[in-house]
Amino acid sequence: MSLKIGITDTMFARFDFFKSALSVLEEYAGIVTWERYTVPGIKDLPVAALKLIEEKGCDIVIAMGMPGPKPVDKISAQVASEALQQVQLMTRKHVIEVFVHEDESHDPKILAKVCHNRARDHTKNAIMLLINPKWLEKRAGKGIRQGFEDAGPLIK
């Protein structure tokens, strides 16, 4: 069984998400292959995700971007997210959204760390969705976060 993972990322982002995702993909190199597609900004990700699935045969896509801090950027993120949903419903494939909002931290170093961790965590999630769904089931309801520390369950 060989699984193909699509990665789409942006020029707009201020962090090289692909590199972080790659560090996970390489751990699973025996069972997964990957295809990358870079676009200008987050609103260009949905059609890229669709093309990765339809034209490149990807089984799942990870869509990575960094929405800016202004109201207009928040709307862009919403529009992109909505279209990423459509892609999933058109193709019956998961598209895992890895968005790090530029205002999640004012410290560039922390923000970079969040980017790195979120890209890595979600790449792992994507692979598990394909090869080991029980891995996710065991973590259901546990307040798992990507990029920041886990929130944990409400009642320990």
Add this chain to the structure above:
Amino acid sequence: MSLKIGITDTMFARFDFFKSALSVLEEYAGIVTWERYTVPGIKDLPVAALKLIEEKGCDIVIAMGMPGPKPVDKISAQVASEALQQVQLMTRKHVIEVFVHEDESHDPKILAKVCHNRARDHTKNAIMLLINPKWLEKRAGKGIRQGFEDAGPLIK
């Protein structure tokens, strides 16, 4: 008549909604079967619901998650809800949304109770939609709530 109920839940949620839903499903074990599908977060629920219906033959799906308290989380919830609507219109099947927003209560114990009750109440609603629509009709306009106390009708 055997009915199949799909349950999709998330790793992000801080409560094990599935366990609460299960406590109702088991009461109806003679007439319903179920299938579970855990995903990372609420934006991964819609395609999971679609796959439960199309690939697993579910007659109805219960989609359970816990949106966070930040503006960006509210947008995620909206995006997920919109896509859950699409799934219903594509499949002509109900997808009952069980979302408990993390800011519905500041007390983790109350929040956990709301999660438990809402999951249970909506699981019952889902089963009644399939086997006994008159049960819902009798409750129409009665200000029924899931998770908190019923609001009741405007004029008693």
Add this chain to the structure above:
Amino acid sequence: MSLKIGITDTMFARFDFFKSALSVLEEYAGIVTWERYTVPGIKDLPVAALKLIEEKGCDIVIAMGMPGPKPVDKISAQVASEALQQVQLMTRKHVIEVFVHEDESHDPKILAKVCHNRARDHTKNAIMLLINPKWLEKRAGKGIRQGFEDAGPLIK
């Protein structure tokens, strides 16, 4: 000519909209029949409307519900409205939305009256759309309201 009107309503609503709609439907009993479908809340209305049209052969649907007063309820109403639009575009049939927001009045008696009148007025509109479009044309641009008093035209 016999026309079939679908009515979908909710358990969440605090008013029995169906009863009010029925009082109009019965006036037209010679030419219209009806079918009712009760669901838990407003986000369950769209697929119910679709099923009333596709599976029950309804020529038009009236979707009635009462969105709550909180921001999360406003989003739910928006999500439901968007999906009710999709149903119309999928089926080429009107779905008349009868939503009374719980914060349209703080007085339960006034709110109940708005519910009653809006349900009645829109049931009449639905029937006229089917049997007498000229009736609407004569009222075009006249600031007609359902539930509250008419606003009237800008320039009398």
Add this chain to the structure above:
Amino acid sequence: MSLKIGITDTMFARFDFFKSALSVLEEYAGIVTWERYTVPGIKDLPVAALKLIEEKGCDIVIAMGMPGPKPVDKISAQVASEALQQVQLMTRKHVIEVFVHEDESHDPKILAKVCHNRARDHTKNAIMLLINPKWLEKRAGKGIRQGFEDAGPLIK
């Protein structure tokens, strides 16, 4: 060449947009015909526009309405606009939206004037889109407004 223009308007609006549109249509009576469809409110416009195109053979539609001033009305306008977009993408025909928000002016006379001018200007735009696309091209980037005075280009 005979072109058919669909006009859909509402009972909710406080101005007779159709009359204003008609004053332009009649100037082009030799080359255009028209069909009118009145609905209760702006959320009923999209399916009316779709029916005008599909069932009445209209080449373009002008959808006219007056969203109210409250937040709930703004959401209604957004929902209607989104669905008007879907109609265009389903039919590959333009649907020109003529919405005048009730809070664009507090003076009913000014508001009525805006309604009249916007309806007229967009009816002209619709006709030009069909018979003379170069007419629009010459006006590109010129800060053209409908209803109020033109804003003009940034740099004169």
Add this chain to the structure above:
Amino acid sequence: MSLKIGITDTMFARFDFFKSALSVLEEYAGIVTWERYTVPGIKDLPVAALKLIEEKGCDIVIAMGMPGPKPVDKISAQVASEALQQVQLMTRKHVIEVFVHEDESHDPKILAKVCHNRARDHTKNAIMLLINPKWLEKRAGKGIRQGFEDAGPLIK
């Protein structure tokens, strides 16, 4: 290999985006051709983009407009953006959005410069997406901006 680029712009915009885009298109005249389609406002862009792709055979479209500063204008921009996403998912072609919001600067000269640069930069992006995807890949995660200075990567 000859590639066809669609350009759709508006009468509402206060800047001649097409002229700026053209200055880039002409640099690539040997390998690209173009087709222009001017519409009244930004909500008319999506169906124009669809027609450029389907009826004129464009391989990619650049949709250019200038949303106004008011809340109602922000909603219009969101509605237009959502529909531009749909066009891309329907056609599997990129539609690059070049929107300059009128409130990005209060100085008309700066705003005009942003318009010019953003139109040029995105026209280049569109051409590179078609002829040289590696060009974009090299710029991934570099905080590239169109119209204003690049933000650069978080960690230099």
